[in-house]
Amino acid sequence: MAQSKLPAKLRDVPIVDAVFEIRFSAGVPISSVLPGLLFSKLEGSKQIIRLPTADIPEQMRLMDPNLQYAPILRIVWGTFNVNIGDRSCSVGCNLPYPGWTEFKRAILQINQFVGETNLLAAIERMALKYTNIIPTSVGSSADIADYDLRLGSKDAKNGLFHVRAEIIDGEYLHLTQLASKGAATLPDGTTLCEGTVIDIDTMRQNFSNNQPTKFFSMLPEALDALHLRTKAMFFSLLKPETIRMMGATYD
Numbered sequence: 001m002a003q004s005k006l007p008a009k010l011r012d013v014p015i016v017d018a019v020f021e022i023r024f025s026a027g028v029p030i031s032s033v034l035p036g037l038l039f040s041k042l043e044g045s046k047q048i049i050r051l052p053t054a055d056i057p058e059q060m061r062l063m064d065p066n067l068q069y070a071p072i073l074r075i076v077w078g079t080f081n082v083n084i085g086d087r088s089c090s091v092g093c094n095l096p097y098p099g100w101t102e103f104k105r106a107i108l109q110i111n112q113f114v115g116e117t118n119l120l121a122a123i124e125r126m127a128l129k130y131t132n133i134i135p136t137s138v139g140s141s142a143d144i145a146d147y148d149l150r151l152g153s154k155d156a157k158n159g160l161f162h163v164r165a166e167i168i169d170g171e172y173l174h175l176t177q178l179a180s181k182g183a184a185t186l187p188d189g190t191t192l193c194e195g196t197v198i199d200i201d202t203m204r205q206n207f208s209n210n211q212p213t214k215f216f217s218m219l220p221e222a223l224d225a226l227h228l229r230t231k232a233m234f235f236s237l238l239k240p241e242t243i244r245m246m247g248a249t250y251d
Contacts, residue, residue: 024123033117034114037117038110046075047075051083081094108219115212126222132198134196136195138245144238147178175201176201178198179197
């Protein structure tokens with residue numbers, strides 16, 4: 001159900017993963033240049049981790065569409081992770097989610113450094129992805145979310161399911177997934193929570209002007225607009241009672 005006014009925050013934050021990503025074209029393999037530049041500029045605790053994708057030869061990565069944007073190296077920077085590939089750079093949060101203000105600050109700082117390299121030829125898209133798990137204590141998926149699911153004459157909304165849908169929203173595209181059962185686990189294997197999974201990956205693509213200089217100069221405003229669309233999509237999937245139970249507060 002669409003909400004006339006979006007909550008400012010929730011008492012019970014359901015976010016278990018949050019990632020902002022840009023994809024681009026460049027004249028050089030960014031993964032061989034950007035990690036060192038970022039590492040030298042970022043302050044505080046940090047370390048570089050080589051990801052399994054780094055063992056795949058560069059030519060194979062470039063030829064495989066599934067690997068062109070895959071991260072190769074990760075910089076663990078305090079409570080954030082910066083993943084770098086040949087044609088992508090993303091910023092993710094460690095749990096607990098620090099809130100949009102802190103997350104946005106980290107995104108802008110990283111992308112400022114990326115833009116200052118002048119290595120990017122064109123921006124292809126930007127995306128903001130949130131994975132949420134609403135605990136079973138709040139209710140089942142049919143109690144929590146506003147949806148209907150039927151296969152032929154059979155009602156399937158009360159069973160186990162995993163649905164993926166692409167929803168066009170003006171110049172944005174929401175890759176939305178709803179699963180009746182899922183779990184979030186910590187690196188040590190400990191289960192953090194179980195419940196209904198709502199995963200929203202909102203992207204803006206096909207920029208009318210994909211010049212990197214213009215993109216980075218307009219990023220603060222574009223980022224807020226992207227976040228607002230993602231947030232609105234999430235709350236539109238919840239029933240009003242669910243939002244109330246999760247302790248919504250409004251400005």
